[in-house]
Amino acid sequence: MTNPFRNLFNEIIDMIFNHLSPSDVWMVQNSIKSTEHMLDSHLLARRHAVDDLMEWACRQGSIQAVNKAVLLGADPSLVQVPETSVLRYPISTIALASNHLDLVKHLFHLGATLPPHVHEDIHAEVFFGQKPQLLKICLEHCPKYQFTNLQVNLDLALERQVRCTIVTTSDKRAAAMDKVKYWLELGANPTALCRGGTTSLDIAILSFTNLRHTYYPSSIxxxxxxxxxxxxPDLNANALYETQNFMAEGGRIQSQYCPIRSAIFHMFCTKSTKILELLLQAGAKLDLPVYAELNPLVYYASICRVYDADLFDFLFSHGASVRPKWLHDERGVYHDVTPIHKLWEHWGGRRCLLDDYKFAVIKLFIGRHAVQDIAAQFVRHLFRPRAIIDDETEFKPLMMKRSRVILKLILRNCNFKTSMVEEMEDLFHEIIQLERTNSPWESIVDPILKDMLIPYIKLPMDDDVPIV
Structure with a gap:
């Protein structure tokens, strides 16, 4: 196109173009090539015009306009701001162009850098703006140390994106899943503990809806x-860490967000083992030396209300165990993490035998060697002590009947060692003494226990202890 301004004085040209933004001036240049030299002079003469053009070009993603601004002297790294601006510092061109990845790459090729004062802006664009691809490009051209707490921020960004993906509509789900994939490729850890002790994997596993207390797994x-x-990811690390932390500091388990626990809750709600099987295939273990609160069987038993033999069998068949365990730390102290102890205490002691479901679980646990080698201690310290329920006569027949069943299971060969005979003998004599003195500490199960202990007390301490 012919230059329509070629016969005009520069003063008149400036008066015309002063009313246009620098980006409008550039568009005139771009459409009428013969005006380029003339309008370059105009832009250079206008204060902040080159920086304004650079800012507009970055926001619009225009590589051509960026090239023009750089040609006129713009800094490929920073856009200077007017003295009247509320911004105190120059703006990062990378932050301005963050929605245009091709332009970001081009800016780096032009020599753009990330000065220290813009790190916070880049951090916000990357992690709060959910732009993992922007971070990837930055890491290809900048040292990692410019991104402080990189791993922590990667993990938090992944957690936020997982939450967003769960509630994303189906038409946008593919793009949301791609962002999850990008964060993982950058090194985000789906089992890292984030806000409130949650992890990205736990959030994903537990993303199902509750409709009138019926749980339906989401298609996501x-x-x-x-x-x-x-x-x-390491699917066992969190449970082991929580156990070690408990051993060192005591108190309660602070975070219960472990993948296996979440998968078991999912199994409980949906009656499906699919997610748990995925975790097992990926390396999760059900037989970790963990505190009883994190034991898969203890957790599953504690949240159920109806006995499901198939799901219990599934857990046992994949390595879960209720056998007694002790953990050792550097101080040489052994910490009792026996599953049966934890569940018994959680259910309020011997009164749990009055509940059909809890009675069935206690039988199952003991039948699966939950009191192996600790039968005497369990009977003395947990099963036998007098309880408030002993004074409620309406429950006494059922309590006596079910207590007998439990004691028979406890005194079987699989649970009872001959080395316990001496301890049982002491308990036997203690029961006799309480009976003679009509002590208020006598338990209603003492008569049953006394009758069952007689064969053991009379027998020599050999290797064969009969089944009662």
């Missing part, structure tokens, strides 16, 4: 869990 659960597992 399987693909999202599979995607997170593709990063090959």
């Amino acid at each position: 659960v399987d693909p999202l869990v599979n995607l997170l597992l593709s990063a090959k």
Whole structure:
């Protein structure tokens, strides 16, 4: 196109173009090539015009306009701001162009850097703006130390994106899943503890809806869990860490967000073992030396209300155990993490035998060697002591009947060692003494226990202890 301004004085040209923004001036240049030199002079003469053009070009993603601004002297790293601006510092061109990845790459090729004062802006764009691809480009051109607490921020960004993906509508789900994938590729850990002790994997596993107390798995659960597992996270680390922390500091388990626990809750709600099987295939273990509160069987038993033999069998068949365990730390102290102890205390002691479900679980646990080698201690310290329920006569027949069943299971060969005979003998004599003195500490199960202990007390301490 012919230059329509070629016969005009510069003063008149400036009067015309002073009313246009620098970006409008550039568009005129771009459409009428013969005006380029003339309008370059105009832009250079206008204060902040080159920086204004650079800012507009970065926001719009225009590589051509960026090239023009740089040609006119713009800094490829920073856009200077007017003295009247509320901004105190120059703006990062990378932050301005963060929605245009091709332009970001081009700016780095032009020599753009990330000065210290813009790190916070870049951090916000990357992590709060959910732009993992922007971070990838930055890391290809900048040292990692410019991103403080990189791993922590990666983990938090992944957690936020997982939460967003769960509630994303189906038409936008593919893009949301891609962002999860990008964060994983950058090194985000789906089992890292984030806000409130949650992890990205736990959030994904527990993303199902509750309609009138009936749980329905969301269609996003399987693909999202599979995607997170593709990063090959350590699925056992959190439970072991919590146990070690408990041993060192005592108190209560602070975080119960461990993948296995979440998968078991999912199994409890949906009656499906699919998610748990995915975790097992990915390396999760059900037989970890963990505090009883994190034991898969203890947790599952504590949240159930109806006995489901198949699901209990599934856990046992995949390595879960209720056998007594002791953990050792550097101080040489052994910490009792016996599953049966934890469940018994959680259910309020011997009164749990009056509940059909709890009675069935206690039988199951003892039948699966929950009191192996600790039968005497369990009877003396947990099963036998007098309880408030002993004074409620309406429950006495059922309590006596079920107590006999439990004691028979406890005194079987699989649970009872001959080395316990001496301890049982002491308990036997203690019961006799309480009976003679009509002590208020006598338990209603003492008569049953006394009758059952007689064969053991009379027998020599050999290797064969009969089944009562």
